[in-house]
Amino acid sequence: MTKIEAIIQTSRFESVKDALKEAGIEGMTVSEVRGHGRQKGHTEVYRGREYSMDLLPRTKVELVVADRLVETVVEAILKSARTGKIGDGKIFLSKIDEAIRIRNEERGENAL
Amino acid sequence: MTNAPPLDSLRAACVAGREALRREFQARGDALATLAARSALADRTLAALAASLFPASPPQAARYSLVAIGGYGRSALFPCSDLDVLLLCADARAAETASAPGAALVRALWDLGWRAAVTSRLLDECDRFEQDNPEFTISLLDSRYVAGDAALAAALRQKILPALAARERTALVRSLAEITRERHEKHGNTLFHLEPNLKDAPGGLRDFDVACWATALRELALRRAWTAPESGWSAMLGESAGAAYRFIAAARVFLHFHNGRDDNRLTYDLQEEAAAAGIGTAATQAVPVDQWMRSYFRHARAILRLESRAMDEAGSRQSLYNAFEEWRARLSNSDFSVHHNRVFCQRPAALADPAFLLGLYEFVARHGIEPAVDTEASVERVLAGPAYATGWPGEPAAAGASLRGILTRTGAGVALRAMHRVGLLDAVLPEFRAVDSLVIRDLYHRYTVDEHTLLAIEALHALRVSKFEPDRRFAEILAEVEQPDLLYFSLLLHDVGKGMPGDDHVTASVEAAGRACARLGLSGYERDLVIFLIRSHLEMSLTLQRRDIFDPDAVRVFSELVAVPERLKMLCLLTYADIRSVNPEALTPWKAEMLWQLYAAAANHLARSVDGARIAAGAASDRELIEVVRGSSALASLAKPLAAFLDGFPRRYLKLHASDEIALHFEMAHRLEERLVAGETLAAEAQLRERRGHYEVTVVARDRPRLFAGLTGALSAWGMNILKADAFSNRSGLVLDTFVFADLYNTLTLNPEERGRLLGDMEDAAAGRRASDAAPRHRRAPHGPRARSRSTVATQVRMDNQCSAASTVLELVAHDRPGLLHLISELLADAGCNIEAALIDTQGEKAIDVFYLTRKGAKLGDAEADTLLETLLHGLEQP
Numbered sequence A: 001m002t003k004i005e006a007i008i009q010t011s012r013f014e015s016v017k018d019a020l021k022e023a024g025i026e027g028m029t030v031s032e033v034r035g036h037g038r039q040k041g042h043t044e045v046y047r048g049r050e051y052s053m054d055l056l057p058r059t060k061v062e063l064v065v066a067d068r069l070v071e072t073v074v075e076a077i078l079k080s081a082r083t084g085k086i087g088d089g090k091i092f093l094s095k096i097d098e099a100i101r102i103r104n105e106e107r108g109e110n111a112l
Numbered sequence B: 001m002t003n004a005p006p007l008d009s010l011r012a013a014c015v016a017g018r019e020a021l022r023r024e025f026q027a028r029g030d031a032l033a034t035l036a037a038r039s040a041l042a043d044r045t046l047a048a049l050a051a052s053l054f055p056a057s058p059p060q061a062a063r064y065s066l067v068a069i070g071g072y073g074r075s076a077l078f079p080c081s082d083l084d085v086l087l088l089c090a091d092a093r094a095a096e097t098a099s100a101p102g103a104a105l106v107r108a109l110w111d112l113g114w115r116a117a118v119t120s121r122l123l124d125e126c127d128r129f130e131q132d133n134p135e136f137t138i139s140l141l142d143s144r145y146v147a148g149d150a151a152l153a154a155a156l157r158q159k160i161l162p163a164l165a166a167r168e169r170t171a172l173v174r175s176l177a178e179i180t181r182e183r184h185e186k187h188g189n190t191l192f193h194l195e196p197n198l199k200d201a202p203g204g205l206r207d208f209d210v211a212c213w214a215t216a217l218r219e220l221a222l223r224r225a226w227t228a229p230e231s232g233w234s235a236m237l238g239e240s241a242g243a244a245y246r247f248i249a250a251a252r253v254f255l256h257f258h259n260g261r262d263d264n265r266l267t268y269d270l271q272e273e274a275a276a277a278g279i280g281t282a283a284t285q286a287v288p289v290d291q292w293m294r295s296y297f298r299h300a301r302a303i304l305r306l307e308s309r310a311m312d313e314a315g316s317r318q319s320l321y322n323a324f325e326e327w328r329a330r331l332s333n334s335d336f337s338v339h340h341n342r343v344f345c346q347r348p349a350a351l352a353d354p355a356f357l358l359g360l361y362e363f364v365a366r367h368g369i370e371p372a373v374d375t376e377a378s379v380e381r382v383l384a385g386p387a388y389a390t391g392w393p394g395e396p397a398a399a400g401a402s403l404r405g406i407l408t409r410t411g412a413g414v415a416l417r418a419m420h421r422v423g424l425l426d427a428v429l430p431e432f433r434a435v436d437s438l439v440i441r442d443l444y445h446r447y448t449v450d451e452h453t454l455l456a457i458e459a460l461h462a463l464r465v466s467k468f469e470p471d472r473r474f475a476e477i478l479a480e481v482e483q484p485d486l487l488y489f490s491l492l493l494h495d496v497g498k499g500m501p502g503d504d505h506v507t508a509s510v511e512a513a514g515r516a517c518a519r520l521g522l523s524g525y526e527r528d529l530v531i532f533l534i535r536s537h538l539e540m541s542l543t544l545q546r547r548d549i550f551d552p553d554a555v556r557v558f559s560e561l562v563a564v565p566e567r568l569k570m571l572c573l574l575t576y577a578d579i580r581s582v583n584p585e586a587l588t589p590w591k592a593e594m595l596w597q598l599y600a601a602a603a604n605h606l607a608r609s610v611d612g613a614r615i616a617a618g619a620a621s622d623r624e625l626i627e628v629v630r631g632s633s634a635l636a637s638l639a640k641p642l643a644a645f646l647d648g649f650p651r652r653y654l655k656l657h658a659s660d661e662i663a664l665h666f667e668m669a670h671r672l673e674e675r676l677v678a679g680e681t682l683a684a685e686a687q688l689r690e691r692r693g694h695y696e697v698t699v700v701a702r703d704r705p706r707l708f709a710g711l712t713g714a715l716s717a718w719g720m721n722i723l724k725a726d727a728f729s730n731r732s733g734l735v736l737d738t739f740v741f742a743d744l745y746n747t748l749t750l751n752p753e754e755r756g757r758l759l760g761d762m763e764d765a766a767a768g769r770r771a772s773d774a775a776p777r778h779r780r781a782p783h784g785p786r787a788r789s790r791s792t793v794a795t796q797v798r799m800d801n802q803c804s805a806a807s808t809v810l811e812l813v814a815h816d817r818p819g820l821l822h823l824i825s826e827l828l829a830d831a832g833c834n835i836e837a838a839l840i841d842t843q844g845e846k847a848i849d850v851f852y853l854t855r856k857g858a859k860l861g862d863a864e865a866d867t868l869l870e871t872l873l874h875g876l877e878q879p
Helices: A010-022 A067-081 B007-028 B031-053 B092-111 B134-140 B150-186 B205-223 B235-259 B268-276 B289-314 B320-329 B348-352 B354-367 B373-383 B396-408 B412-422 B424-428 B430-435 B449-463 B471-480 B484-493 B505-519 B524-535 B539-546 B552-562 B565-580 B589-608 B623-630 B639-646 B652-656 B659-677 B707-717 B754-767 B820-830 B862-877
Strands: A002-008 A029-035 A042-046 A049-053 A056-065 A089-095 B064-068 B083-089 B116-122 B144-148 B336-339 B342-345 B684-691 B694-702 B720-729 B734-743 B796-800 B808-815 B834-843 B846-854
Touching (some): A002 A067, A010 A056, A010 B539, A029 B589, A042 B589, A049 B589, A056 A067, A056 B589, A067 A089, B007 B031, B007 B092, B007 B235, B031 B064, B031 B144, B064 B150, B083 B092, B083 B150, B092 B116, B134 B150, B144 B150, B150 B205, B150 B289, B205 B235, B205 B289, B342 B348, B342 B354, B348 B373, B354 B373, B354 B396, B354 B412, B354 B424, B373 B412, B373 B424, B396 B412, B412 B449, B424 B430, B430 B505, B449 B471, B471 B565, B471 B589, B471 B834, B484 B505, B484 B565, B505 B524, B524 B659, B539 B565, B552 B565, B552 B589, B565 B589, B589 B808, B623 B659, B639 B659, B659 B684, B659 B694, B659 B734, B694 B707, B707 B820, B707 B834, B720 B820, B796 B862, B808 B820, B808 B862, B820 B846, B820 B862
Parallel strands (some): B083 B116
Antiparallel strands (some): A002 A056, A002 A089, A029 A056, A042 A049, B064 B083, B064 B144, B336 B342, B694 B734, B720 B734, B796 B808, B834 B846
16 A cells, blocks of 8 residues: 655645546545745735745645555646646655554555 | 342343333434433332342431432433432441442443443532532532432432522522533534534533523522422523423434434434434424424524523623623613613614614624613514514615614624524515525535624624734735725625525525615615625635636736725635634635735735726727616716727726716716817816715816826825825826825815815816925824824835836835825926826825836836836935
């Protein structure tokens, strides 16, 4: 099993969600996050006052999938999250040792 | 001697008894019978266990008593509720003897499937109010003898508790109020949850208990005797709360049987099942789930009213509150009085007058104090009368004005809830009836639609005092809104479409709002604004979610939708309130920051794109223009000449002014043309009107150098402080300037005849008959913070040659002071600049001005812009 964490533009979340659904992925965890990569922050001057936003708002999508689905899922995220501009985000993959469904204690891929 | 209890036979009896309870409830749906039967089953079990476990022979016998307390004591034992038992001992020796049997009793009860808690106390200990455990003393109010020494239990009931209640009434009631307040707060202080907790939420069964306890404490203190709580309530309150108790108790019994545990959350699934089974209804027949939930909310409201009344009468607001209450009592006037923090009507008969009736709620909104239960009863009687049978009997426009007044008061939430509770809000605004207690199932909303709406209105009012850091910026925006009443009014109606047929609630809300605006006498401009806000109320959220708000194109598209800064401010606040009232966690700092960033980017875009889109020649068929013509009868046959007048104006002009205002401007332009054709070369037209506590002067003239400086100079010479202004010109060189100004010295208010002279001066200045640099009659204001306070706003000047295709954009922020705009416009005129468009605004002590400048018909060169920037900075530094 592999955990996929995708930090994406909030505006692309609906597309990513649809793409994941199309790829057969039903469950995911979504959080509001802030951060920046190379593009740094954003500054807005309003009414003569400068408002700096060092950390930009992004959306984090987390899901754990069977290893055989990883490439499909990654491909789906890449296609749906990409705008081609700086700040499109990142995908991180990491190995998962075990998954347990709390309701019935199913384990492994059955618990996903 | 003690014996081993007959656990097997008791277990069989308990299992059979519980099964019988379930069958009986399913067959008859009688919750009270179920509660009593389960209590009786517990009594029998407890008595049997006591007979086996406790010594039956002297000297230890009969020196203890088993007393049911809490819900069990009330014989209101729900199927999965805990069994609370008091092991009451006459003295320490009896307690020592009863200790081991008591422990065995608890084990046996658990073995038999009862979730039992046995508390041991000496009789004397029950005579003390346990301040750190007030729940225990309160639970004794429900004490009921079950087994053991009956005289001991009677001593508790007849001697100890009445004396304790009389002695500690104030502390007990205050503790009860505090516990209740904390419980309500935990549930968001509202009964309108989409998935309510039937026991603990406001209006739940616990509030019925609170009402019983409060009444019992009052009666015990007064009479030292037990009376049935119902005898202490008014018939109306008692009957409606009794019916409410039966309904909600039935729902809770249903939940317990369904869940198999003490889980009191009425989930969506269980709402469906309960409605399908007709739980709580007399016929136990299926009813539509929305109708069943509306019954639930109506009943919960009845219980909450009973609780509120009972606590008031028990004196829940004593001591520390007294001083405050006494102070508030001074708010009383000849129509309404404030007593014990409740509003009473001095002349109940006058409530038949619709204006007086609304006046009551204006008073409530102004002071944020609830009407008394008796006052509400009077209002309900009036509303149930024949005068209201066919709709609002008063003048609708007056009712609209009152409602808008209520909406802007800080206690609007209190007043609106009180109006909604008795049906008055529906009477004034029938459109709101569609969302009364309406449950719309979704994963994010926690409240019914009406509650969500009222919370949204309260969220905006709360901005003024919020300590939440992200709120500060939104509070500033709210302070700038010119007509907050329209914002609140839009919020009130933004979701009413959810209770109307069709899938598109926005369209249904817009249509309903259109009807309400027409009926309540809103002007065309006000109606357009309300309709815009409701139609667009999801747009800002959608942009946040689905667009990159740092992408200039996304900002441009959104800005074009709102078109004018005032609409942007209102839409931003409406969005803020709408999200905030979805559930307590919905508006995260993350979302608030996103919302504010989009607002700021759109505000900047609007300021920098005034001349980007202009009305074209031959625009008679333009959709927006057609709407303008439709909106004013004076323009009905004038589409073509109007299009010629507007040719070259920024499109924003159409959004800034209502049709009747545009008709007025067109008429002024027409008169000016006639005068010019007649040979009056130095002609100009000016009009003055009062506008929301300030004055607005509109000037139409032929463009010429120093025109704007001349007009600002004339106003400064009169000592007027310009708060807002906009200046536009059309393609034929006609200038339309509008100034909103504060009459700092009340010159025009105290001397109405001076208005004509001021208009004359404005026309002279516009026509060039008066020098633009005429020395302003600077009179330092004897009062007023602006004149006195030291400058706290740093002067900032920014020149932008990129954002406009035809002009150099000058953005200027400075500390506001009388004559400032005149000074700036003089400096610009001295530099040879022509003002193509101007947007002037004042927020508190800050002047925020945007000018679109050309020089000799073109943008300023970079060097010219730099020089002008230096000139302005230097000039503005002068005192």
